[in-house]
Amino acid sequence: MKVRFSNINHHFGSTRVLDRIDLDVKEGEFVCILGPSGCGKSTLLNIVGGFVKPSEGEVRIDDEPVTGPDPRRIFVFQERGVFPWLDVEQNISFGLFKLPEGEQRRRIDHYVQMVGLKGFEHAYPRELSGGMKQRLEVARALAVNPDVLYLDEPFGALDSITRLQMRRELLRIWEAERKTILFVTHDIEESVQLADRVVVMSQRPARIQKIVPIDIPHPRDLSDPRYIALRDSIFGEIGLAHQV
Amino acid sequence: MRRLVPFLGVALAVFAWHLAVVMTGTRLVPSPWAAVRAIGELAQKGLLLKYIVASLFRVTWGYFLALLLAIPFGIALGTWRRGELAVNPLIQVLRPISPLAWIPIAILWFGVGDLSAVFLIFLASFFPLTVTAMQAVHNIETIHLSAGTNFGLSRPQLLVRVILPAILPQLVVGMRLALGVAWLVVVAAEMIAVNSGLGFLIVDARNAGDRYDLVVAGMILIGAIGVVLDLLMRRLETLDFVRWGYASE
Structure with a gap:
């Protein structure tokens, strides 16, 4: 169980x-x-x-x-949970600080792709729609492989x-x-x-x-x-x- | 064209000032041209730069000292409920006391001189900065703190990676306002405690033979430098790491 x-x-x-x-x-x-x-x-x-x-x-x-x-075990809030002072990549890598740089890079790329935010890597949350912010938060959660x-x-x-x-x-x-x-x-x-x-x-x-x-x-x-x-x-x- | 309108406004006001002085032949106000000549005179005597630097020097010390102490202090109070309950009433009582009311005590403690002026500027910026930092910590979204802890941040990491970036936009606004107050106070402090600076210039010009052209020159310089300081601080508000805090969605 x-x-x-x-x-x-x-x-x-x-x-x-x-x-x-x-x-x-x-x-x-x-x-x-x-x-x-x-x-x-x-x-x-x-x-x-x-x-x-x-x-x-x-x-x-x-x-x-x-x-x-x-x-x-990661908690995903409504889309307000993303950090507004970080761009898409920085948000996704937020929880990856214990990993070596190459692995961080690999995961960022993977999850940017997976949640369909390619091309928005350096956009800030204020520039994203509600749905994109929500996907970003899911990506940030998945990136730490919970x-x-x-x-x-x-x-x-x-x-x-x-x-x-x-x-x-x-x-x-x-x-x-x-x-x-x-x-x-x-x-x-x-x-x-x-x-x-x-x-x-x-x-x-x-x-x-x-x-x-x-x-x-x-x-x-x-x-x-x-x-x-x-x-x-x-x-x-x-x-x-x-x-x- | 729109960018020229503010300058046009100032130019019109100066022109009206000039006309009024010339037409009435008053001795109550020097003409703008007299004030400009007075600034020229200061420059010639090598006092212009000296006084500006003296005033800026005092502000820099008092203001940066306040930043250095007030921001950590305010953050500590903001995150530590009990400390805030204990200290906040004291801050609220001290805050509305004009820094100028401290002048006698400043002189008693630090003597007549730079140190007193720096102390007054420090006081003037310290309380508003502390309150801003404390409030900004209160305004952090619980969700962001929760998310930070969820990703396994330690307390110090939470401070650096969530609390500081989250309060920065409000802090920058508070810093700008506090610098405005500091500049107000340096001029007032120099009127009493020191023998250089723009505040000193104004008092000295009056005492030393009714040189009201120099008085107005001092006022113009104070205003102009105040505007420049404010513009510089506003530049900070356009930086990416604080801009998110002002965006309306």
Whole structure:
């Protein structure tokens, strides 16, 4: 087991945020944590990322307890996470300071290529679009070759077309590199398009309400009856009819 | 053409000044031409450069001393909550006291001379710089600090690779404002504590026989040098490593 949450409880002051979370994530698995805004799913990701200590319980990764942030596991924020004072190359190489120069060079070139920022190596984030900044942040994370990626609503601020492209990109990268991915979202469609399993969280205090395995191979056809059935079952789980 | 408009404005004002003096025949204000001649006279006596250098010298010392101490101090307070809680009230009380109010104490401590003037300039720049650095640290995006730690930076590495670059844009603006204040204060300090410099020139010209042409010459020089200093500091704001902080997205 790659990541194991055991009996995580968390509260901010007197507000309970997380209620007895138990979850196992396999190596190389793509897991979406889905829940309404403000339910505590981001807190859960911050706990596994080592930025927040849970009030109770522990997370173990490779059977070691998480005690803080670790460069083997990189957190990707919304695109605001890139460093605005560094250009594209400098951002990608930010975490590579322990590597010899030649290896740094090789990785910069590789990931610039992979996320489609060729020709923008010396552009600053202010000169990039939202989608490009998001890809840059993913590249910066991948460059240190982490074995786990945490993504906290990474595409939330993008327009819907860019968001679809970014999902396709992320899947392509995931299929190439097979990282374990924990992906927090409030977007049901997004979770069904991406995940191996969707962990449906309840309203606060968040419990795991249901875990839905998405047994459709990639690339997923969004008009496939199986896709629609799974999506609808999650809509039902959250208590929404999918009618506007 | 647009670039000429500001110069045209100044030229018009000077011309109006000249006309007013000539037409009223007043002795209350020297004419612009008299002020220019006075500057020429200073240059001839070898005092022009000497006084400018003297004033700039005092500003440089006081200002750089303040930079050297205030920036690390402000960053330390910004990152260390408890230290800030302890020291901030004191800073807030000392800050609104005009540096000129320190003149008697400066003279008591450092005597009449350069050291007093440098001390006053130091005081004038120290508090605003400290507060700027402290505030700038507060304004750093938590995400950037988190990302820095996530990539395995140690505390010193975090300081150099995240905190410093992140606060630089605000710091440069604060440095520019602080230099403006320092320049204001050097002139005032020289009126009392020393016997060279542009501030001294103004007081001396009045005392030594009502040479108001020299007084106005001193004022013009102070203003002009102030503008040049400000322009130089503004150049800093166009550099790539701070420009990101002013870009509106």
